[in-house]
Amino acid sequence: MDTSNKKAPSISFELFPPKTETGMEKLKLVVAELNKLDPEYFSVTYGAGGSTQDRTFATVDWLREQGIDTAPHLSCIGTDKGEILDILERYLGQGIKRIVALRGDLPSGSGLGGLGELNFANELVALIRQTFDDAFHIEVAAYPEFHPQAESAQADLDNFRRKVESGAHGAITQYFYNADAYWRFLDDCQQRGIEIPIVPGIMPITNYSSLARFSDACGAEIPRWIRKRLESYGDDLSSIQAFGAEVVTTLCRQLLDGGAPGLHFYTMNQSASVLQICAALGITNGENAS
Ligand code: FAD
Numbered sequence: 001m002d003t004s005n006k007k008a009p010s011i012s013f014e015l016f017p018p019k020t021e022t023g024m025e026k027l028k029l030v031v032a033e034l035n036k037l038d039p040e041y042f043s044v045t046y047g048a049g050g051s052t053q054d055r056t057f058a059t060v061d062w063l064r065e066q067g068i069d070t071a072p073h074l075s076c077i078g079t080d081k082g083e084i085l086d087i088l089e090r091y092l093g094q095g096i097k098r099i100v101a102l103r104g105d106l107p108s109g110s111g112l113g114g115l116g117e118l119n120f121a122n123e124l125v126a127l128i129r130q131t132f133d134d135a136f137h138i139e140v141a142a143y144p145e146f147h148p149q150a151e152s153a154q155a156d157l158d159n160f161r162r163k164v165e166s167g168a169h170g171a172i173t174q175y176f177y178n179a180d181a182y183w184r185f186l187d188d189c190q191q192r193g194i195e196i197p198i199v200p201g202i203m204p205i206t207n208y209s210s211l212a213r214f215s216d217a218c219g220a221e222i223p224r225w226i227r228k229r230l231e232s233y234g235d236d237l238s239s240i241q242a243f244g245a246e247v248v249t250t251l252c253r254q255l256l257d258g259g260a261p262g263l264h265f266y267t268m269n270q271s272a273s274v275l276q277i278c279a280a281l282g283i284t285n286g287e288n289a290s
Contacts, residue, residue, distance in 0.1 A: 010199070010262030011037060011283060012071075015269055016045045017055035024058070026269070031063070033271040037278055038285045040262070041069040041098055043139075043172075048104030049078035057090075064094045071139065072096065075104025076118035076127075084124065085131060098137040100172065101125050122162040129167030140164070142171040142198050144185035145178075148219035161192045170196050172264045175203035175220050177247065179254045197261040202252060204265070204273035205230070205244025207237070245273060249280040256281070 013034050018024045031042065042063055046056045056072060063070040072091060076084060091099070103121040118124050125138055140163045143156060150156035160171075176182060182200055189198065203220070205211060208230040215222050222230075226247060233239040252263055265274045278284070 009256050009260070009283065010040045011278070012040045012043060012199070012262065012264045013267050013274065014043045014045065014201075014264065015059065015267060017052050017059040018269065019055065023269070024062075027059070028062070030267065030269055030271045031066070031068070033275060034267065035068065036285060037275075037283060041071045043071040043073060043098075043100050043264075046073040046075055046102075046104075048075045048102075048106050050083070053087075060091070060094070060096070064096070069098070070096055071098035071100055073100040073102055074124070075102040076116075076121065076124035077104045078106050078116050079118070081117045081127060084118070084127065088128065088132060088136070092132070092135060097135070098139065099128065100139045100141075101128060101168070102141055120159070120162075122159070122166040125163055125166040125168050137169045138167060139170045139172050140168040142173045142185065143219070144173050144176050144181040144200075145219060145221055147174075148217075157188050157192060160189070161194055164194050164196055168196060171198045173198060173201045174218060175201045175266060177223055177226055177251060178221065179251060179258070181221075182255065182260070183258065199262045199264045200255050200260050201264045201266060202248060202277075204248050204268075204270075204277060206241055206268070206270065206273050208233070208240055241273065245276050245280070248273075249277050252277060252281055 015027060015031070018027050034042075044056050044059045044063070046052060060070050060072050074084065074087060088099070101121055101124045103119070103124070118127065121140055125140060128136055128138055140160075142160055143150070146153050146156045150159070164171075173182065173185070186198060203211070205226075212222065212227070214220075229243060230240055233243070255263065265277075267274050
Protein backbone atom coordinates (compact mmCIF):
# COMPACT_ATOMS: atom_id res chain seq x y z
CA MET A 1 0.00 0.00 0.00
CA ASP A 2 1.28 3.46 -0.86
CA THR A 3 1.46 5.39 2.40
CA SER A 4 3.37 8.38 1.06
CA ASN A 5 0.38 10.73 1.41
CA LYS A 6 -0.89 9.32 4.67
CA LYS A 7 -0.96 11.95 7.40
CA ALA A 8 1.02 10.94 10.45
CA PRO A 9 -1.11 10.83 13.63
CA SER A 10 -0.16 13.46 16.15
CA ILE A 11 1.36 11.87 19.21
CA SER A 12 2.16 13.47 22.54
CA PHE A 13 3.51 12.23 25.86
CA GLU A 14 2.58 13.00 29.46
CA LEU A 15 5.33 13.12 32.09
CA PHE A 16 5.11 13.70 35.82
CA PRO A 17 7.70 15.80 37.65
CA PRO A 18 10.19 13.47 39.39
CA LYS A 19 10.68 13.75 43.16
CA THR A 20 14.41 13.11 43.20
CA GLU A 21 17.56 13.94 41.27
CA THR A 22 17.85 10.29 40.28
CA GLY A 23 14.29 10.37 38.96
CA MET A 24 15.12 13.49 36.96
CA GLU A 25 18.21 11.85 35.46
CA LYS A 26 16.11 8.82 34.47
CA LEU A 27 13.47 11.09 32.99
CA LYS A 28 16.04 12.77 30.77
CA LEU A 29 16.88 9.39 29.23
CA VAL A 30 13.19 8.58 28.78
CA VAL A 31 12.59 11.93 27.05
CA ALA A 32 15.60 11.38 24.77
CA GLU A 33 14.14 8.03 23.67
CA LEU A 34 10.57 9.26 23.23
CA ASN A 35 11.65 12.43 21.46
CA LYS A 36 12.99 10.28 18.62
CA LEU A 37 9.32 9.65 17.70
CA ASP A 38 9.00 13.38 16.95
CA PRO A 39 6.01 14.01 19.24
CA GLU A 40 3.97 17.18 18.95
CA TYR A 41 4.69 17.99 22.59
CA PHE A 42 5.42 16.63 26.07
CA SER A 43 3.00 17.59 28.82
CA VAL A 44 3.99 17.83 32.50
CA THR A 45 1.51 17.20 35.30
CA TYR A 46 0.89 19.61 38.16
CA GLY A 47 -0.27 18.72 41.66
CA ALA A 48 -3.57 20.30 42.64
CA GLY A 49 -3.23 23.27 44.97
CA GLY A 50 0.34 23.76 43.66
CA SER A 51 1.64 20.72 45.55
CA THR A 52 4.21 19.87 42.86
CA GLN A 53 4.68 23.40 41.57
CA ASP A 54 8.47 23.68 41.92
CA ARG A 55 9.05 20.21 40.50
CA THR A 56 6.71 20.94 37.59
CA PHE A 57 8.64 24.17 36.92
CA ALA A 58 11.99 22.34 37.07
CA THR A 59 10.81 19.70 34.58
CA VAL A 60 9.26 22.30 32.27
CA ASP A 61 12.44 24.45 32.47
CA TRP A 62 14.61 21.50 31.49
CA LEU A 63 12.36 20.52 28.56
CA ARG A 64 12.34 24.12 27.31
CA GLU A 65 16.15 24.29 27.59
CA GLN A 66 16.24 21.31 25.23
CA GLY A 67 14.00 23.23 22.81
CA ILE A 68 11.18 20.70 23.30
CA ASP A 69 7.56 21.83 22.84
CA THR A 70 6.08 21.59 26.31
CA ALA A 71 2.54 21.79 27.63
CA PRO A 72 2.45 22.30 31.40
CA HIS A 73 -0.68 21.14 33.17
CA LEU A 74 -2.24 23.74 35.42
CA SER A 75 -4.94 22.99 37.96
CA CYS A 76 -6.99 25.76 39.53
CA ILE A 77 -8.65 24.35 42.63
CA GLY A 78 -7.29 25.84 45.83
CA THR A 79 -5.15 28.40 43.96
CA ASP A 80 -5.73 32.18 43.72
CA LYS A 81 -6.32 33.81 40.36
CA GLY A 82 -3.27 36.03 40.89
CA GLU A 83 -1.03 33.01 41.40
CA ILE A 84 -2.44 31.33 38.30
CA LEU A 85 -1.79 34.46 36.22
CA ASP A 86 1.80 34.69 37.54
CA ILE A 87 2.42 31.10 36.48
CA LEU A 88 0.98 31.74 33.03
CA GLU A 89 3.15 34.88 32.61
CA ARG A 90 6.17 32.77 33.52
CA TYR A 91 5.23 30.18 30.90
CA LEU A 92 4.59 32.86 28.29
CA GLY A 93 8.10 34.20 28.92
CA GLN A 94 9.48 30.72 28.25
CA GLY A 95 7.80 30.55 24.86
CA ILE A 96 5.22 28.01 26.02
CA LYS A 97 2.20 27.94 23.74
CA ARG A 98 0.09 25.11 25.11
CA ILE A 99 -1.49 24.56 28.53
CA VAL A 100 -3.52 21.63 29.85
CA ALA A 101 -6.14 23.41 31.99
CA LEU A 102 -7.69 21.39 34.80
CA ARG A 103 -9.68 21.68 37.96
CA GLY A 104 -7.52 19.16 39.83
CA ASP A 105 -8.37 17.19 42.94
CA LEU A 106 -7.30 18.49 46.31
CA PRO A 107 -5.67 15.86 48.51
CA SER A 108 -8.20 14.73 51.11
CA GLY A 109 -7.69 16.46 54.44
CA SER A 110 -6.13 19.51 52.82
CA GLY A 111 -8.87 21.59 54.42
CA LEU A 112 -9.61 23.80 51.43
CA GLY A 113 -12.74 21.84 50.58
CA GLY A 114 -12.76 23.04 47.01
CA LEU A 115 -13.65 26.59 47.98
CA GLY A 116 -11.64 29.16 46.15
CA GLU A 117 -11.73 31.65 43.35
CA LEU A 118 -11.84 29.01 40.62
CA ASN A 119 -13.78 25.83 41.33
CA PHE A 120 -14.16 24.23 37.90
CA ALA A 121 -11.93 23.91 34.86
CA ASN A 122 -14.26 26.01 32.67
CA GLU A 123 -13.54 28.98 34.96
CA LEU A 124 -9.80 28.50 34.49
CA VAL A 125 -10.22 28.24 30.71
CA ALA A 126 -12.27 31.47 30.71
CA LEU A 127 -9.63 33.25 32.81
CA ILE A 128 -6.83 32.19 30.44
CA ARG A 129 -8.76 33.25 27.34
CA GLN A 130 -9.89 36.57 28.87
CA THR A 131 -6.35 37.43 29.97
CA PHE A 132 -4.20 36.00 27.20
CA ASP A 133 -6.61 35.68 24.27
CA ASP A 134 -5.10 33.09 21.91
CA ALA A 135 -1.54 33.16 23.30
CA PHE A 136 -2.03 29.64 24.63
CA HIS A 137 -3.57 26.63 22.95
CA ILE A 138 -5.75 25.29 25.77
CA GLU A 139 -6.32 21.57 26.21
CA VAL A 140 -8.93 20.34 28.68
CA ALA A 141 -9.75 16.91 30.11
CA ALA A 142 -12.56 14.78 28.65
CA TYR A 143 -14.11 11.65 30.17
CA PRO A 144 -15.59 9.11 27.71
CA GLU A 145 -16.55 6.91 30.71
CA PHE A 146 -17.60 10.02 32.67
CA HIS A 147 -15.97 11.80 35.56
CA PRO A 148 -16.46 9.94 38.87
CA GLN A 149 -18.00 12.99 40.57
CA ALA A 150 -20.38 13.85 37.73
CA GLU A 151 -24.03 14.13 38.71
CA SER A 152 -25.00 12.19 35.58
CA ALA A 153 -23.64 11.37 32.13
CA GLN A 154 -25.72 14.20 30.65
CA ALA A 155 -24.49 16.69 33.26
CA ASP A 156 -20.88 15.68 32.59
CA LEU A 157 -21.34 16.21 28.84
CA ASP A 158 -22.94 19.60 29.51
CA ASN A 159 -20.03 20.51 31.78
CA PHE A 160 -17.59 19.43 29.07
CA ARG A 161 -19.42 21.67 26.60
CA ARG A 162 -19.06 24.54 29.09
CA LYS A 163 -15.28 24.11 29.00
CA VAL A 164 -15.31 24.17 25.22
CA GLU A 165 -17.56 27.24 25.13
CA SER A 166 -15.22 28.95 27.59
CA GLY A 167 -12.48 28.72 24.96
CA ALA A 168 -10.74 25.32 25.02
CA HIS A 169 -9.03 24.51 21.73
CA GLY A 170 -8.68 20.76 22.23
CA ALA A 171 -9.25 17.95 24.72
CA ILE A 172 -7.37 14.91 25.96
CA THR A 173 -9.39 12.03 27.34
CA GLN A 174 -9.01 10.07 30.51
CA TYR A 175 -7.71 6.66 29.50
CA PHE A 176 -10.10 3.87 28.60
CA TYR A 177 -9.81 0.35 27.19
CA ASN A 178 -13.15 0.28 25.42
CA ALA A 179 -13.07 2.16 22.12
CA ASP A 180 -16.89 2.26 21.98
CA ALA A 181 -16.94 4.62 24.96
CA TYR A 182 -14.78 7.03 22.97
CA TRP A 183 -16.86 6.81 19.75
CA ARG A 184 -20.08 7.31 21.70
CA PHE A 185 -18.55 10.29 23.50
CA LEU A 186 -17.58 11.84 20.14
CA ASP A 187 -21.15 11.32 18.88
CA ASP A 188 -22.55 13.00 22.00
CA CYS A 189 -20.12 15.90 21.53
CA GLN A 190 -21.07 16.28 17.90
CA GLN A 191 -24.74 16.42 18.87
CA ARG A 192 -23.87 19.25 21.24
CA GLY A 193 -22.05 21.17 18.50
CA ILE A 194 -18.60 20.50 19.99
CA GLU A 195 -16.03 20.52 17.22
CA ILE A 196 -12.63 20.64 18.93
CA PRO A 197 -10.23 17.70 18.45
CA ILE A 198 -10.60 15.15 21.25
CA VAL A 199 -7.43 13.10 21.49
CA PRO A 200 -7.64 9.74 23.28
CA GLY A 201 -5.41 9.36 26.32
CA ILE A 202 -3.62 6.01 26.23
CA MET A 203 -2.41 4.22 29.35
CA PRO A 204 0.02 1.37 28.62
CA ILE A 205 -0.49 -1.67 30.83
CA THR A 206 2.70 -2.59 32.65
CA ASN A 207 1.65 -3.46 36.18
CA TYR A 208 -1.74 -4.77 37.21
CA SER A 209 -2.08 -3.74 40.86
CA SER A 210 -1.12 -0.09 40.38
CA LEU A 211 -3.31 0.18 37.27
CA ALA A 212 -6.29 -1.32 39.14
CA ARG A 213 -5.83 1.08 42.07
CA PHE A 214 -5.47 4.11 39.84
CA SER A 215 -8.42 3.12 37.64
CA ASP A 216 -10.72 2.76 40.65
CA ALA A 217 -9.79 6.26 41.77
CA CYS A 218 -10.21 8.01 38.44
CA GLY A 219 -13.25 6.11 37.18
CA ALA A 220 -11.57 4.37 34.22
CA GLU A 221 -12.92 0.89 33.64
CA ILE A 222 -10.66 -2.09 33.09
CA PRO A 223 -12.96 -4.51 31.23
CA ARG A 224 -13.50 -7.82 33.03
CA TRP A 225 -11.80 -9.91 30.34
CA ILE A 226 -8.65 -7.78 30.63
CA ARG A 227 -8.76 -7.73 34.44
CA LYS A 228 -9.22 -11.48 34.71
CA ARG A 229 -6.33 -12.21 32.38
CA LEU A 230 -4.04 -9.73 34.12
CA GLU A 231 -4.96 -11.21 37.52
CA SER A 232 -4.14 -14.67 36.25
CA TYR A 233 -0.55 -13.65 35.48
CA GLY A 234 0.13 -12.93 39.18
CA ASP A 235 3.71 -11.63 39.55
CA ASP A 236 4.70 -12.64 36.03
CA LEU A 237 5.50 -9.12 34.82
CA SER A 238 6.72 -10.14 31.40
CA SER A 239 3.38 -11.85 30.62
CA ILE A 240 1.47 -8.82 31.93
CA GLN A 241 3.53 -6.53 29.74
CA ALA A 242 3.28 -8.72 26.63
CA PHE A 243 -0.50 -9.03 26.98
CA GLY A 244 -0.81 -5.33 27.89
CA ALA A 245 1.14 -4.25 24.82
CA GLU A 246 -1.06 -6.41 22.57
CA VAL A 247 -4.31 -5.04 24.06
CA VAL A 248 -3.21 -1.40 23.97
CA THR A 249 -1.75 -1.64 20.45
CA THR A 250 -5.05 -3.09 19.20
CA LEU A 251 -6.95 -0.26 20.92
CA CYS A 252 -4.65 2.39 19.38
CA ARG A 253 -5.01 0.84 15.94
CA GLN A 254 -8.83 0.86 16.24
CA LEU A 255 -8.74 4.49 17.34
CA LEU A 256 -6.46 5.66 14.54
CA ASP A 257 -8.26 3.63 11.89
CA GLY A 258 -11.55 5.10 13.13
CA GLY A 259 -10.26 8.66 12.73
CA ALA A 260 -8.97 9.69 16.17
CA PRO A 261 -6.91 12.87 15.67
CA GLY A 262 -3.89 11.49 17.52
CA LEU A 263 -2.78 9.63 20.63
CA HIS A 264 -1.68 11.09 23.97
CA PHE A 265 0.34 8.56 25.99
CA TYR A 266 0.37 8.54 29.78
CA THR A 267 4.00 7.45 29.89
CA MET A 268 4.35 7.20 33.71
CA ASN A 269 7.92 8.35 32.98
CA GLN A 270 8.73 5.05 31.24
CA SER A 271 9.62 4.70 27.58
CA ALA A 272 9.75 0.93 26.91
CA SER A 273 6.03 0.13 26.62
CA VAL A 274 5.26 3.31 24.66
CA LEU A 275 8.08 2.60 22.22
CA GLN A 276 6.87 -0.97 21.82
CA ILE A 277 3.29 0.13 21.10
CA CYS A 278 4.40 2.86 18.67
CA ALA A 279 6.71 0.43 16.85
CA ALA A 280 3.85 -2.06 16.50
CA LEU A 281 1.67 0.75 15.10
CA GLY A 282 4.38 1.66 12.62
CA ILE A 283 4.94 5.04 14.26
CA THR A 284 8.65 5.76 14.12
CA ASN A 285 9.85 9.39 13.90
CA GLY A 286 6.37 10.87 13.52
CA GLU A 287 5.48 8.87 10.42
CA ASN A 288 2.72 6.33 10.23
CA ALA A 289 3.87 3.32 8.30
CA SER A 290 0.75 1.21 8.89
P1 FAD B 1 -13.91 19.85 35.61
O1 FAD B 1 -14.03 19.91 34.13
O2 FAD B 1 -14.07 21.12 36.37
O3 FAD B 1 -14.97 18.77 36.11
C1 FAD B 1 -14.90 18.24 37.44
C2 FAD B 1 -16.25 17.68 37.84
O4 FAD B 1 -17.15 18.76 38.09
C3 FAD B 1 -16.95 16.82 36.79
O5 FAD B 1 -17.68 15.84 37.44
C4 FAD B 1 -17.87 17.79 36.07
O6 FAD B 1 -18.99 17.15 35.49
C5 FAD B 1 -18.26 18.71 37.21
N1 FAD B 1 -18.47 20.10 36.79
C6 FAD B 1 -17.73 20.80 35.90
N2 FAD B 1 -18.15 22.07 35.80
C7 FAD B 1 -19.19 22.18 36.65
C8 FAD B 1 -20.03 23.23 37.01
N3 FAD B 1 -19.88 24.47 36.49
N4 FAD B 1 -21.01 23.00 37.94
C9 FAD B 1 -21.15 21.75 38.49
N5 FAD B 1 -20.36 20.71 38.17
C10 FAD B 1 -19.39 20.93 37.28
N6 FAD B 1 -5.03 16.30 38.03
C11 FAD B 1 -4.04 17.00 38.62
O7 FAD B 1 -4.15 17.31 39.82
N7 FAD B 1 -2.90 17.38 37.95
C12 FAD B 1 -2.74 17.09 36.64
O8 FAD B 1 -1.71 17.45 36.05
C13 FAD B 1 -3.78 16.37 35.95
N8 FAD B 1 -3.70 16.10 34.63
C14 FAD B 1 -4.76 15.49 33.99
C15 FAD B 1 -4.71 15.32 32.60
C16 FAD B 1 -5.76 14.71 31.92
C17 FAD B 1 -5.68 14.56 30.41
C18 FAD B 1 -6.90 14.24 32.65
C19 FAD B 1 -8.01 13.54 31.93
C20 FAD B 1 -6.95 14.41 34.02
C21 FAD B 1 -5.91 15.05 34.71
N9 FAD B 1 -5.95 15.29 36.09
C22 FAD B 1 -4.93 15.98 36.71
C23 FAD B 1 -7.09 14.83 36.88
C24 FAD B 1 -8.17 15.92 37.02
O9 FAD B 1 -7.66 17.03 37.73
C25 FAD B 1 -9.34 15.30 37.79
O10 FAD B 1 -10.00 14.35 36.97
C26 FAD B 1 -10.34 16.30 38.36
O11 FAD B 1 -11.19 15.61 39.26
C27 FAD B 1 -11.23 16.96 37.33
O12 FAD B 1 -10.56 17.88 36.60
P2 FAD B 1 -11.29 18.54 35.32
O13 FAD B 1 -10.36 19.56 34.81
O14 FAD B 1 -11.77 17.51 34.40
O15 FAD B 1 -12.53 19.24 36.08
